[in-house]
Amino acid sequence: MRSRIIMSMLIGTALALSALLGAGPASAEISASAMAPASAKAPAGASPVTVTPPAEFGSDWHDPLTAAPPVTRPDSPSCQVTLAEAQFRDFTPYRGTYSPPNGCGDRWSKVVLRLEGKVRGRQFDRLGYLHVGGVEILRTSTPEPSPDGIEWSVEKDVTRYSDTFRHSRDVEMLIGNVVDGTYTGVIDVKVTLTFYRGGPERTPAPAGSSTRIPDRVLTLHDGTLTTPRNSERLVAEVYATGSGGGCEEDWYLTVPDSVPYSCKAAGGPYREVQISVDGQLAGIAAPFPTVWTGGWSNPFLWYVIPGPRAFDVKPIEYDLTPFAGILDDGRPHRVEVSVAGVPAGQTGWSTPVNVLVWQDAKSVGVTGRLTAHRAGSLANSTVYTPGSQNRLNAEGGHRLTVTGYVDTSHGRVTTTVSRTLANSSLHRWTDGENTDGLEATWTDDESVTVDGLGPVRTSRTHRTYTMAGTTTLGADNRLRTVLALGDRAAVIETRDGRRTAWSRLDDTYTGDAAYTANAPRDQRHAVGTTSERYRLYGSDGCYDRRLTTVQGVLTEDRSGR
Numbered sequence: 001m002r003s004r005i006i007m008s009m010l011i012g013t014a015l016a017l018s019a020l021l022g023a024g025p026a027s028a029e030i031s032a033s034a035m036a037p038a039s040a041k042a043p044a045g046a047s048p049v050t051v052t053p054p055a056e057f058g059s060d061w062h063d064p065l066t067a068a069p070p071v072t073r074p075d076s077p078s079c080q081v082t083l084a085e086a087q088f089r090d091f092t093p094y095r096g097t098y099s100p101p102n103g104c105g106d107r108w109s110k111v112v113l114r115l116e117g118k119v120r121g122r123q124f125d126r127l128g129y130l131h132v133g134g135v136e137i138l139r140t141s142t143p144e145p146s147p148d149g150i151e152w153s154v155e156k157d158v159t160r161y162s163d164t165f166r167h168s169r170d171v172e173m174l175i176g177n178v179v180d181g182t183y184t185g186v187i188d189v190k191v192t193l194t195f196y197r198g199g200p201e202r203t204p205a206p207a208g209s210s211t212r213i214p215d216r217v218l219t220l221h222d223g224t225l226t227t228p229r230n231s232e233r234l235v236a237e238v239y240a241t242g243s244g245g246g247c248e249e250d251w252y253l254t255v256p257d258s259v260p261y262s263c264k265a266a267g268g269p270y271r272e273v274q275i276s277v278d279g280q281l282a283g284i285a286a287p288f289p290t291v292w293t294g295g296w297s298n299p300f301l302w303y304v305i306p307g308p309r310a311f312d313v314k315p316i317e318y319d320l321t322p323f324a325g326i327l328d329d330g331r332p333h334r335v336e337v338s339v340a341g342v343p344a345g346q347t348g349w350s351t352p353v354n355v356l357v358w359q360d361a362k363s364v365g366v367t368g369r370l371t372a373h374r375a376g377s378l379a380n381s382t383v384y385t386p387g388s389q390n391r392l393n394a395e396g397g398h399r400l401t402v403t404g405y406v407d408t409s410h411g412r413v414t415t416t417v418s419r420t421l422a423n424s425s426l427h428r429w430t431d432g433e434n435t436d437g438l439e440a441t442w443t444d445d446e447s448v449t450v451d452g453l454g455p456v457r458t459s460r461t462h463r464t465y466t467m468a469g470t471t472t473l474g475a476d477n478r479l480r481t482v483l484a485l486g487d488r489a490a491v492i493e494t495r496d497g498r499r500t501a502w503s504r505l506d507d508t509y510t511g512d513a514a515y516t517a518n519a520p521r522d523q524r525h526a527v528g529t530t531s532e533r534y535r536l537y538g539s540d541g542c543y544d545r546r547l548t549t550v551q552g553v554l555t556e557d558r559s560g561r
Contacts, residue, residue, distance in 0.1 A: 124183065158193070242348055396421075
């Protein structure tokens, strides 16, 4: 039985321990805290501790929140549109119709999406999406509720989808859910868009410009993409998530088929999200190791502070501009996304695609060609060492460089995109998996160089994702999880080798929580301390906020700028 509880971390963490965690009554030791939206503005300085944490978790806790900065908003007139309002009880999508706002024109300085949600009772974490005109503008997951109920919110800058918002569109939203005699939580959400007037008119900004929103936002049709013939810059977005139960929800813990462990994949834990154009590899990326709010067998880690990106799943971006000369012939081209490392025939990954297009306004058609394509061999190795504590050392990586040019109305523009991926991990576990731990690091280095429009412009991004944790089930059925997660990125932009902009992100989560498994709620004696520190520094300013919770009570909310 002990190994089954540990294994729930591996096979459907979103559909595992919540049945136990939500069962049975418990007396409330503290009242619910006031709603603190995920995008709430960080206070200036340290807030005093107004509530002494209880000795154990009660039947309610602080509403979910994160330390991430709020979406900045311009000081200009705005209009708001309700995009979706629904209660999710099953796997029936919400369907509606979007119409552009009245009184705000059709050019906006910013468009902000806001999701407000609430749920009470007993429920798993659930994954959801929101489509407007087939374009995915949000991928999200939900917190697990308290018996007394929680509320949360998510904000996102969706200005890049302005082309989609200029016309009436069909809306589809789904947060798949199950409500029955055991799982009682109905997920109630409302999503709005706020449009701020004052956006710039369309101008022939050069390829690679970060100051202009896309002219078009496209989706694939039967796996093919047809771009406008005057497209001069192309960026694909892929909202890649390993989820839906099964081992791919915790892909970073899988082991080769010959190794004695509950989740297997022939090549072990290495995963890589690849995009191809007409069968030719066009982009590679490391997937972010998202931990959902039931993850690592211990929802007490996530009741207030979710793991990085859990509520706002960021898409992987691929600069496909080197392929513009191929794609601009007016014909449909096959664009495919695959996840290297997933066992053949195994489900568990979702990879919806948007394509952002910047057009040459002074040209009817843009021509060009792909001039260089260098793909290294995908390296992936594992070494298994048996013992009282089994060990799996895994190493993987890949390189890709592509170059192409387009002949535009403002001259020939050559774009080179290089990406280098690496992953190393040490997985340790005991027989029966009563102790299960992982130390892993992923790096994703990308360089985009644009030559032909004045100074040579280069953007370099170094991404690092980290995970270090252990779950242990003792002889007394006491389950404890200690975990640290990191989401880091450094970006430098240059012109002719001189730095023009920079930023550095460090989003770190730590948690330590324990409870007695297979016990009624009032005998579970759950405790937990969690914290998140989100730091963002750069040429646009600084942001620093830290949150700490103890037994579900917010004990620290400190910011410094």
